[in-house]
Amino acid sequence: MAEILRCAEEVIEEYGYDQAAVAEVAKRAGVVEGTVYHYFETKRDLYIAVAEAWYRRVLDANQPTPASGSLYDRLRAAIRSELMIICESPAVVRFILMELRPDPAFRDMQIFAMNRKLTAALTRVLKDGIARGELVDHIPLRAVRDMIFGGIEHQTWAFLRNEGDFSVDDATDAISYVIYNGLKRRPPAAVEHSPSLDERVETLERIVASSLNSKT
Amino acid sequence: MAEILRCAEEVIEEYGYDQAAVAEVAKRAGVVEGTVYHYFETKRDLYIAVAEAWYRRVLDANQPTPASGSLYDRLRAAIRSELMIICESPAVVRFILMELRPDPAFRDMQIFAMNRKLTAALTRVLKDGIARGELVDHIPLRAVRDMIFGGIEHQTWAFLRNEGDFSVDDATDAISYVIYNGLKRRPPAAVEHSPSLDERVETLERIVASSLNSKT
Amino acid sequence: MAEILRCAEEVIEEYGYDQAAVAEVAKRAGVVEGTVYHYFETKRDLYIAVAEAWYRRVLDANQPTPASGSLYDRLRAAIRSELMIICESPAVVRFILMELRPDPAFRDMQIFAMNRKLTAALTRVLKDGIARGELVDHIPLRAVRDMIFGGIEHQTWAFLRNEGDFSVDDATDAISYVIYNGLKRRPPAAVEHSPSLDERVETLERIVASSLNSKT
Amino acid sequence: MAEILRCAEEVIEEYGYDQAAVAEVAKRAGVVEGTVYHYFETKRDLYIAVAEAWYRRVLDANQPTPASGSLYDRLRAAIRSELMIICESPAVVRFILMELRPDPAFRDMQIFAMNRKLTAALTRVLKDGIARGELVDHIPLRAVRDMIFGGIEHQTWAFLRNEGDFSVDDATDAISYVIYNGLKRRPPAAVEHSPSLDERVETLERIVASSLNSKT
DNA sequence: GATGAATGAGAGTTCATTCAT
DNA sequence: TATGAATGAACTCTCATTCAT
Missing domain, CATH: 1.10.357.10 (Tetracycline Repressor, domain 2)
Structure with a gap:
C-alpha cells in the first residue's frame, strides 16, 4: 500500500491529477487496478491519501x-x-x-x-x-x-x-x-498623492544623484 | 459559427480546457459535433479561436x-x-x-x-x-x-x-x-535605520555646495 | 470538373482509395465538397471517372x-x-x-x-x-x-x-x-525427373566448366 | 482473449486491415470494445498479435x-x-x-x-x-x-x-x-540458337582431351 | 451550376470503476 | 487480501453525403 502511494505521488507529479491514470499507478506499483481500488474507494481518495502522506512527511521534515x-x-x-x-x-x-x-x-x-x-x-x-x-x-x-x-x-x-x-x-x-x-x-x-516634505526631499535627492552620475 | 465560439467560451469557463468537451459545446450551440469540426480542425484550434476572439474583444474595450x-x-x-x-x-x-x-x-x-x-x-x-x-x-x-x-x-x-x-x-x-x-x-x-530629515537635509546641503564649487 | 478529376487522381495516388477524402479533393480543386457531389454521385463514381480518364490518356499515349x-x-x-x-x-x-x-x-x-x-x-x-x-x-x-x-x-x-x-x-x-x-x-x-541424355550432358558440362575454373 | 484473437483474424480476413473495426471484433467476441483495449494497446497491436499467433500456428504445422x-x-x-x-x-x-x-x-x-x-x-x-x-x-x-x-x-x-x-x-x-x-x-x-547434341558432345570431347593433356 | 453549412454514423481510444473468484 | 477480466460511458476526430439557397 505504501508502494501504491509512492507510485501515485510519482504519477501525479508527472501528469497532474486529471491525467494521472489509476492504471498507470497500478502498473508502476506492480499490482493490478483492482488492488488499488481495494485500498482506496476512488481515484480521488487515493490522491487525498497521497496528499496527506506528503503533508505528514513535509511537516515532519x-x-x-x-x-x-x-x-x-x-x-x-x-x-x-x-x-x-x-x-x-x-x-x-x-x-x-x-x-x-x-x-x-x-x-x-x-x-x-x-x-x-x-x-x-x-x-x-x-x-x-x-x-x-x-x-x-x-x-x-x-x-x-x-x-x-x-x-x-x-x-x-x-x-x-x-x-x-x-x-x-x-x-x-x-x-x-x-x-x-x-x-x-x-x-x-x-501613499498620498500630494507630495509630502519627505517626498519632495526624496525627489531632490534623486535628481542630485542622477545629476552627479551624469557628470562622471 | 459565432454561436459555436460563444458556447465554447461558456463551456471552457465552466469546466476548464481539459474538461471542456466538444460534445458539450455542440449541444449548447444546437449542432452536432461534426459541425464543430467542420469549422475547427481540432478542439485545441477551437479554443485558440475562442481565445483570439476574446482578446480582440478585450483589446477593443x-x-x-x-x-x-x-x-x-x-x-x-x-x-x-x-x-x-x-x-x-x-x-x-x-x-x-x-x-x-x-x-x-x-x-x-x-x-x-x-x-x-x-x-x-x-x-x-x-x-x-x-x-x-x-x-x-x-x-x-x-x-x-x-x-x-x-x-x-x-x-x-x-x-x-x-x-x-x-x-x-x-x-x-x-x-x-x-x-x-x-x-x-x-x-x-x-530596512535597518531610516535617516532623519535633519540628516538628509545636511547631506543635500553638502552635495549642493560641492556641486557649486566644482562649477567655478 | 476536369480540375476535380485532376486533383482526385493526385489524391488517390497519395493516399490510396480508402484514405482519399472527398474533402481533400475539393480543397485542392478550389471548390467545396458539394460541388464534387454535383458532378459525381458518390466518391466511388468520382474515382471511376478518374480511372476512365486515366485509361483514356494511357491508351492514347x-x-x-x-x-x-x-x-x-x-x-x-x-x-x-x-x-x-x-x-x-x-x-x-x-x-x-x-x-x-x-x-x-x-x-x-x-x-x-x-x-x-x-x-x-x-x-x-x-x-x-x-x-x-x-x-x-x-x-x-x-x-x-x-x-x-x-x-x-x-x-x-x-x-x-x-x-x-x-x-x-x-x-x-x-x-x-x-x-x-x-x-x-x-x-x-x-521437366521430367529422370534425367534425359540432354540433362546428363548438361550436368557434365557444368562440372567440367567449374573444374576448369577452379584450376585457374 | 484467445476468443478475441480468433474473431480478429476472422474480421481481418473478411474486411482487410483498414476496414477491420475493433467494434466488430468485440461484437463477435461477445465483449465490449474496452475489453479489447484491455488486452491490446492499439488496433495495430491487436493485429500484430493476430499475425504472430497465425505465424506460430503455421510454422508448427x-x-x-x-x-x-x-x-x-x-x-x-x-x-x-x-x-x-x-x-x-x-x-x-x-x-x-x-x-x-x-x-x-x-x-x-x-x-x-x-x-x-x-x-x-x-x-x-x-x-x-x-x-x-x-x-x-x-x-x-x-x-x-x-x-x-x-x-x-x-x-x-x-x-x-x-x-x-x-x-x-x-x-x-x-x-x-x-x-x-x-x-x-x-x-x-x-534464346537464339540451341546447340545440337552433336555440337555439345564435340565441345565436351575437346575439353576433356585438353584437360588430360594439361595433366601430363 | 455551385455553394457551404450541417449531418450522422462510426472510428479509435481512454479510464474510473465493478465484481466474481 | 488480491486478482484481472470486463464494463460502459465519454472523448476526440473523420468523412461520405445531403440540401436549402
Whole structure:
C-alpha cells in the first residue's frame, strides 16, 4: 500500500491529477487496478491519501521558522520554506487547491488542518508583524497569501516547462523583498498623492544623484 | 459559427480546457459535433479561436492606461485592468498560459502578439518607474508580473468557487499597494535605520555646495 | 470538373482509395465538397471517372507493341509498357483491381473494356507465342498475367515505400527473362525427373566448366 | 482473449486491415470494445498479435521442405507451401507486407523473424540452385520472390472474391513451372540458337582431351 | 451550376470503476 | 487480501453525403 502511494505521488507529479491514470499507478506499483481500488474507494481518495502522506512527511521534515530574529528574516524564512515545498510537489499542492478546496467538506478534512499547520508559519509572521506595528494592517492577509502562493506557482510552472532557469534563492529574495517592503508601515504620506516634505526631499535627492552620475 | 465560439467560451469557463468537451459545446450551440469540426480542425484550434476572439474583444474595450498621473495611479490602473480581464475569463487566460505558452510555436501565434499588447501596459508602467528611479531595479520584472498574475488568479479561483466575497476594487487596492510599496526605491538604510530629515537635509546641503564649487 | 478529376487522381495516388477524402479533393480543386457531389454521385463514381480518364490518356499515349520482331522482344516491350503504366499510377490500378473488379457489374463497365484493351497487347503476344508453338500451352494465361502483374505490383510497393531502389529496366529484364524462358517450349524431357541424355550432358558440362575454373 | 484473437483474424480476413473495426471484433467476441483495449494497446497491436499467433500456428504445422530430391521438386514444394499459407490468410500476409514492413522498427519485431523463417525455405532452394549452377544468377532474388508472391496474391484475391475457380495444385504447377524453367541455366544461345547434341558432345570431347593433356 | 453549412454514423481510444473468484 | 477480466460511458476526430439557397 505504501508502494501504491509512492507510485501515485510519482504519477501525479508527472501528469497532474486529471491525467494521472489509476492504471498507470497500478502498473508502476506492480499490482493490478483492482488492488488499488481495494485500498482506496476512488481515484480521488487515493490522491487525498497521497496528499496527506506528503503533508505528514513535509511537516515532519520542516523545522519551524525561528520566532526570533528580525521580522524580515522570519518572513523570508517562511516564504523560502513554502517555496521549496511547492516547488518539490507542485502537482500535489495544485490538487489540493483545485480539487479539494472547492469541496464543501474541505474544512472537515484532515488535509485542511494539515494545510493550515503548514501555512501557519507564514501567517504567524505576518500577524506578528502587524501586531507589533511593523506591518500595515489594512491589507487582507488572504490577498497577501495569494500573491505569495500565486507568484510562486507561476514561477514554478515556467520552470517545470523548461522556460528559463529558476533559482529558489532568487525567487525567495524577490518575493520576500516585495512583500516585506510592500507591507511595511511608513508615515501615511507614503501613499498620498500630494507630495509630502519627505517626498519632495526624496525627489531632490534623486535628481542630485542622477545629476552627479551624469557628470562622471 | 459565432454561436459555436460563444458556447465554447461558456463551456471552457465552466469546466476548464481539459474538461471542456466538444460534445458539450455542440449541444449548447444546437449542432452536432461534426459541425464543430467542420469549422475547427481540432478542439485545441477551437479554443485558440475562442481565445483570439476574446482578446480582440478585450483589446477593443480596454482603453489604454493613461501615461500621465502619478506612477502609483498608473500602476493601479494597469493592475485593475488586468484584474478585471482575468476575472472575467480566467479559464481562457489559463488555457493560454498552460496549453499554448509551452508550445514551441507560441511566439508565432496571433495570440502571442495579442497577449503582449494586453500586458504591455503593466510592463510599461513598471519599466518607466524603474527608469525614473522611482522603483528599484534589482527585482526581476518577471517575478513581479508573476506575483501580480498569480495573486489575481488565486483570488479569482476562490471567487469563482463561491468561497468568500470578492471585490475587484479591494483586490486592486491590496495588490497595487503591496507591489508599489514593495518596489518603491528608498534610501538603502530603509530596512535597518531610516535617516532623519535633519540628516538628509545636511547631506543635500553638502552635495549642493560641492556641486557649486566644482562649477567655478 | 476536369480540375476535380485532376486533383482526385493526385489524391488517390497519395493516399490510396480508402484514405482519399472527398474533402481533400475539393480543397485542392478550389471548390467545396458539394460541388464534387454535383458532378459525381458518390466518391466511388468520382474515382471511376478518374480511372476512365486515366485509361483514356494511357491508351492514347501507348503506341501498340510492334507485331514484328522476335517473340522475346515483343513480350519484353509489352511487359515494359505495363510496368511503366502501373508504376506511374499504382493506386488507380489497385482501385480497379480491388474495388471495381469484385463488383458483379464490373464486366458491364467501360473500365472493363478499357482494361481489356490495355492488357490485350500482352495477351496477344502470349497467345501468339503459344499458337506458333514457341511457348508452351499448358499454363493458364491468367496465371501468367497474375505473375507479371503481381510481380510488378510487389516491386512497385517497395519502391513507393522507399525500400531499396528500383529501375524500370531492371525489373523489365528480370520479369521478361523469367516469363519468356519459363514458358518457352523445349523438349518435354526438360521437366521430367529422370534425367534425359540432354540433362546428363548438361550436368557434365557444368562440372567440367567449374573444374576448369577452379584450376585457374 | 484467445476468443478475441480468433474473431480478429476472422474480421481481418473478411474486411482487410483498414476496414477491420475493433467494434466488430468485440461484437463477435461477445465483449465490449474496452475489453479489447484491455488486452491490446492499439488496433495495430491487436493485429500484430493476430499475425504472430497465425505465424506460430503455421510454422508448427508446416513440415520443412525436404532438402533432398531434385531442385524442381524442392522448389515446387516450397512454392506450394507458401501458396497454401497465403491462400488461407491473405489479409494477414497483406497486413504484414503493407502495414508492418514499412515500419522502421520492423526488423526488430518478432514477426520479422517469423516471416524470415517461413520464406527461408524458398530462398534456400533458390540460392542452392544458383550455387549449384542449375539456376542462373543474374536475376535478383527479390524480383523472383516478388513474382511468386505477387502471382499468388493476385490469384488468391480472385478466388476469395469468387471469381472463377481456383486449385492450389494448378496454381502451384503453373508458378513452379514458369519460375523453374524461367531461371534454369542453359547454354547462352538458348534464346537464339540451341546447340545440337552433336555440337555439345564435340565441345565436351575437346575439353576433356585438353584437360588430360594439361595433366601430363 | 455551385455553394457551404450541417449531418450522422462510426472510428479509435481512454479510464474510473465493478465484481466474481 | 488480491486478482484481472470486463464494463460502459465519454472523448476526440473523420468523412461520405445531403440540401436549402
